[in-house]
Amino acid sequence: MSEHHExxxxxxxxxxxxxxxxxxxxxxxxxxGAPQERGMLRLHISRLAEDNRTVDQLRAAETAFDDLTxxxxxxxxxxxxxxxxxMYEPSVADGVEKSVMKLLRLWGADPLLVKFKADPRKNKLCxxxxxxxxxxxxxxxxxxxxxxDTAAGxxxxxxxxxxxxxxxxxxxxxxxxxxxxxxxxxxxxxVDLSSFTRRQxxxxxxxxxxxxxxxxxxxxxxxxxxxxxxxxxxxxxxxWLFQRLTQTLDxxxxxxxxxxxxxxxxxxxxxxxxxxxxxxxxxxxxFDDNFAPSSGDVVLEVRLEDxxxxxxxxxxxxxxxxxxxxxxxxxxxxxxxxxxxxxxRLGVAYAKLMWSADIAAMVTTDRGKELKEMVRERRRGRTIxxxxxxxxxxxxxxxxxxxxxxxxYIDGLLREKY
Amino acid sequence: MNTQGARGYQEGLLVDxxxxxxxxxxxxxxxxxxxxxxMPHNRTPVKVRIINRMFRNLExxxxxxxxxxxxDDMVMIVNAAAQRDMxxxxxxIRTLFESDPITHTPAGEPDRFILWFxxxxxxxxxIHTAQQLKQLVQxxxxxxxxxxxxLTPASLDDVQKxxxxxxxxxxxxxxxxxxxxxxxxxxxIEFYEFFMSVMDVQKAIAPGTNLLGDRWLFQELSRTMDxxxxxxxVRAPHARGVPAISLNLNLETVVTPTFLSxxxxxxxxxxxxxxxxxxxxxxxxxxxxxVESALSQMKHAVLIDGLTTTAxxxxxxxxxxxxxxxxxxxxxxxxxxxxxGSRSTSMIKxxxxxxxxxxxVDTADALQWGLRNGIELFQGxxxxxxxxxxxxxxxxxKGAA
Numbered sequence: 001m002s003e004h005h006e007x008x009x010x011x012x013x014x015x016x017x018x019x020x021x022x023x024x025x026x027x028x029x030x031x032x033g034a035p036q037e038r039g040m041l042r043l044h045i046s047r048l049a050e051d052n053r054t055v056d057q058l059r060a061a062e063t064a065f066d067d068l069t070x071x072x073x074x075x076x077x078x079x080x081x082x083x084x085x086x087m088y089e090p091s092v093a094d095g096v097e098k099s100v101m102k103l104l105r106l107w108g109a110d111p112l113l114v115k116f117k118a119d120p121r122k123n124k125l126c127x128x129x130x131x132x133x134x135x136x137x138x139x140x141x142x143x144x145x146x147x148x149d150t151a152a153g154x155x156x157x158x159x160x161x162x163x164x165x166x167x168x169x170x171x172x173x174x175x176x177x178x179x180x181x182x183x184x185x186x187x188x189x190x191v192d193l194s195s196f197t198r199r200q201x202x203x204x205x206x207x208x209x210x211x212x213x214x215x216x217x218x219x220x221x222x223x224x225x226x227x228x229x230x231x232x233x234x235x236x237x238x239x240w241l242f243q244r245l246t247q248t249l250d251x252x253x254x255x256x257x258x259x260x261x262x263x264x265x266x267x268x269x270x271x272x273x274x275x276x277x278x279x280x281x282x283x284x285x286x287f288d289d290n291f292a293p294s295s296g297d298v299v300l301e302v303r304l305e306d307x308x309x310x311x312x313x314x315x316x317x318x319x320x321x322x323x324x325x326x327x328x329x330x331x332x333x334x335x336x337x338x339x340x341x342x343x344x345r346l347g348v349a350y351a352k353l354m355w356s357a358d359i360a361a362m363v364t365t366d367r368g369k370e371l372k373e374m375v376r377e378r379r380r381g382r383t384i385x386x387x388x389x390x391x392x393x394x395x396x397x398x399x400x401x402x403x404x405x406x407x408x409y410i411d412g413l414l415r416e417k418y
Numbered sequence: 419m420n421t422q423g424a425r426g427y428q429e430g431l432l433v434d435x436x437x438x439x440x441x442x443x444x445x446x447x448x449x450x451x452x453x454x455x456x457m458p459h460n461r462t463p464v465k466v467r468i469i470n471r472m473f474r475n476l477e478x479x480x481x482x483x484x485x486x487x488x489x490d491d492m493v494m495i496v497n498a499a500a501q502r503d504m505x506x507x508x509x510x511i512r513t514l515f516e517s518d519p520i521t522h523t524p525a526g527e528p529d530r531f532i533l534w535f536x537x538x539x540x541x542x543x544x545i546h547t548a549q550q551l552k553q554l555v556q557x558x559x560x561x562x563x564x565x566x567x568x569l570t571p572a573s574l575d576d577v578q579k580x581x582x583x584x585x586x587x588x589x590x591x592x593x594x595x596x597x598x599x600x601x602x603x604x605x606x607i608e609f610y611e612f613f614m615s616v617m618d619v620q621k622a623i624a625p626g627t628n629l630l631g632d633r634w635l636f637q638e639l640s641r642t643m644d645x646x647x648x649x650x651x652v653r654a655p656h657a658r659g660v661p662a663i664s665l666n667l668n669l670e671t672v673v674t675p676t677f678l679s680x681x682x683x684x685x686x687x688x689x690x691x692x693x694x695x696x697x698x699x700x701x702x703x704x705x706x707x708x709v710e711s712a713l714s715q716m717k718h719a720v721l722i723d724g725l726t727t728t729a730x731x732x733x734x735x736x737x738x739x740x741x742x743x744x745x746x747x748x749x750x751x752x753x754x755x756x757x758x759g760s761r762s763t764s765m766i767k768x769x770x771x772x773x774x775x776x777x778x779v780d781t782a783d784a785l786q787w788g789l790r791n792g793i794e795l796f797q798g799x800x801x802x803x804x805x806x807x808x809x810x811x812x813x814x815x816k817g818a819a
Contacts, residue, residue: 153711159673182571239701244634280464305701309633311728319514320468336703345732
């Protein structure tokens with residue numbers, strides 16, 4: 001696991017409260033009556049060189065305040081980017097400065113601090129915030145961090161500028177255009193997809209805490225394929241052309257699976273990502289000849305935006321594939337789109353929620369409670385937490401009442417098991 | 419399933435089989451599934467094949483004999499033991515096409531979509547029907563495939579390039595949306611929706627291609643159309659002097675410099691309503707939240723477009739907190755509203771009738787349904803005349819000729 005992953009894991013595994021950003025917002029609101037009675041400091045740890053942001057150093061930043069946190073004169077809030085917010089009572093301002101001095105010494109060699117390491121009030125690591133004047137600004141910041149929709153957002157001009165900068169950023173590669181797509185679809189006809197095909201199990205944890213595979217997703221690694229078929233193309237830049245590309249891929253994947261007649265897949269249960277339009281095509285009928293489920297589960301994964309692109313086509317396709325014995329899963333659901341991916345109302349068996357650090361950040365907030373409630377209400381269609389790369393994601397998923405998991409962390413557990 | 423043979427062969431086989439069985443019916447029944455009566459968009463070859471396939475298990479279990487009729491109808495001869503299963507499948511098919519008028523049977527009238535015959539009692543009628551089908555199919559002209567090819571990535575590129583330089587002003591249409599007070603019947607213009615006629619674009623730029631043939635490629639084309647629309651709509655004479663302009667746009671289009679300069683060029687006090695599709699919103703919710711908030715800072719608005727009864731049954735649009743939501747009128751809304759606490763009723767309550775635009779209002783019935791259910795905004799052919807006279811001119815003083 002890379003350094004970065006370790007830091008992220010540390011941040012998730014060692015929360016002071018479950019959700020720091022949510023708690024920061026909560027506490028700021030709580031002191032709203034008299035904000036001048038608190039002091040606030042932001043430590044811009046994210047500005048330090050990467051090798052100065054090891055897990056040990058992050059821990060050291062927090063222990064530097066131990067004396068003060070123990071007596072509840074200081075509260076710490078870790079932001080998603082590793083920065084540390086410190087709220088303190090004015091009576092301990094000296095103590096806070098002393099702690100900051102310790103950190104300036106710890107990171108004295110970092111380029112950020114070379115010129116300023118003697119003064120706790122004047123250096124590039126610290127921003128001392130005067131809550132008497134800047135309270136509302138900080139509150140707005142905390143609202144944004146906590147993903148609070150009620151907060152005032154950016155202006156349109158700011159949004160446009162952001163996009164323009166992102167577009168100009170050549171690192172992302174050239175955008176997917178109709179012409180690039182035409183070439184890619186042509187190339188796809190000649191590529192053997194089997195080397196890009198991956199498998200990943202969706203698991204439940206049985207009583208002894210061991211993962212048990214429920215079904216295995218068979219998918220094409222788009223990232224790898226891109227490098228071969230259209231290197232240097234930023235496919236995320238154009239969602240509609242990307243959807244069209246996946247539709248073309250669908251046909252290839254189905255015909256490849258049919259050719260191989262991989263009956264072991266059928267025995268253990270598998271899932272495959274398809275577009276709704278594909279389910280209503282001759283190619284799918286041919287696939288159905290080979291794979292109509294008899295004993296094992298065959299799950300068809302479709303994307304939420306594809307469902308909403310034509311709800312009546314979706315309803316038709318769903319009823320048809322149910323009739324043929326398949327189950328359906330809504331794929332690619334984010335924390336934000338989860339409320340709209342209602343398995344009960346859409347009449348499907350599963351919804352796949354993608355793990356992200358945002359979920360950890362809100363698990364104890366009101367939105368977390370709402371999420372948990374939705375997972376509970378939708379028992380008829382179960383929620384799968386996908387992209388679980390760490391134990392933390394599984395633990396937080398379980399707190400939310402989720403019982404099915406997928407991701408690299410699960411892959412590792414399965415390898416240990418066998 | 420019997421599919422082979424010359425024209426009329428299947429139907430002739432059906433007649434012969436029925437004739438043979440009438441002497442020994444053994445509780446068999448005959449089902450005539452009249453797929454030919456479905457609306458054309460419900461009768462695409464692949465949908466018909468899917469329906470055919472739904473009976474496959476019954477056929478392979480030798481519980482039913484299936485005849486595929488040349489006009490897309492199906493006739494099944496069903497053993498006594500399988501009639502319940504057959505009925506279940508037929509009802510599922512009815513549900514698949516529930517928006518199609520043929521699947522609805524008015525009270526007291528016989529079903530027009532699924533016809534059952536009892537071979538013990540109705541053999542003569544069944545044979546008569548089969549003979550009629552045979553004659554019908556023999557008279558049918560050969561199928562001609564005249565459908566235009568859909569967009570391909572390569573032809574899309576071509577159309578995009580042409581569209582970039584075309585004069586699109588003649589393709590721009592508009593339709594008024596009217597706010598009506600149910601008590602006083604007073605009506606006022608809420609906004610004019612401006613849109614580009616896809617058929618006009620197709621005729622002028624790509625006459626040999628069906629631009630709507632591939633959903634995702636058309637969606638991509640609509641991004642180019644958005645850009646041209648924003649450049650040109652301010653030049654359209656009918657866009658002057660209207661209080662508010664609504665435009666169908668991709669969310670992504672709102673965060674482009676073209677949209678910013680469009681805002682700079684509209685008249686002062688003109689309000690802009692951005693109409694977006696639920697699909698687009700769900701594809702990028704963070705962007706929707708940002709766009710919605712940025713537009714409201716400027717007193718402009720967001721409208722979620724194209725909601726159908728199905729859409730209301732699967733998601734709660736008020737959760738998106740749009741300024742408006744557009745509900746597409748369909749006769750089945752009449753039925754939906756009869757059941758208390760239906761999704762449409764609760765949608766109107768949650769959103770507020772003052773924020774809902776009932777669109778495709780072509781008849782007085784539709785308007786009345788909307789008013790009865792608390793909806794205040796209307797759009798459609800029935801209202802169009804309201805938008806035309808004296809527009810862009812100051813109101814005529816009372817009493818003037």
